[in-house]
Amino acid sequence: MTRVWAERGTRPRAWRQTEYEWVYLFGSVCPATGETHGCLLPWVNREAMGVYLEDFSRHLRHGIHALLVLDGAGWHTSKSLAVPSNVTLQFLPPKAPESNPAELAWREMRQKYLGNRVYPTVEALEDAVGEAWLKVTESPTTMRSLCGFEWITQIGQN
Helix, strand or coil: CCCCCCCCCCCCCCCCCCCCCCCEEEEEECCCCCCEEEEEECCCCHHHHHHHHHHHHHHCCCCCCEEEEECCCHHHHCCCCCCCCCEEEEECCCCCHHHCCCHHHHHHHHHHHHCCCCCCCHHHHHHHHHHHHHHHHCCHHHHHHHHCCHHHHHHHHC
16 A cells, blocks of 8 residues: 545545565665666575576676675575675665665655556566566666665765
C-alpha cells in the first residue's frame, strides 16, 4: 500500500493484494555516475546473492573496483558468500535502512509504479517489477539525485 492524493475528509479506496508470491530484484546504483545494474531472481539467499555478485562483477568496466553498500541481511553477510575480487562489501549498521542509498530507488519504484496494484500472476508481477526498475533507472541524473547521499560523496573524495 502506498499513499494517494485525496480530497480532505474522504477515504480513498485502493487495491490491496492479500495473496503473496515473491519476486526479488537485486539492484545496485553508482551514486557518482547514476549507472545501475539489476537482476530479477526467483529467490533470495546466499546462492542468489552469489549469482548477482558474479553478474555484477562481469559488467564492471575493466579496472573498476566497486564498493557495494549493503544491509545486514543473512544472504549479504554469509561467511560462505563468494565475493569477486573486483567487489568489496560494506555493511551498514543494524536497523539503519535510511542510510542505504538504494532505499530511495526502491521507494520510488513502489510509490510510482508498483503500489496499490494487483497482479494476476507471478509473471505479471515480474514484468511490472522489471519495467519499474527500467523506468526508475533510465535517468542517471535521477539516480544520482536519489542515491547520492552526502556521506557517500565524502567517502569518494577521500
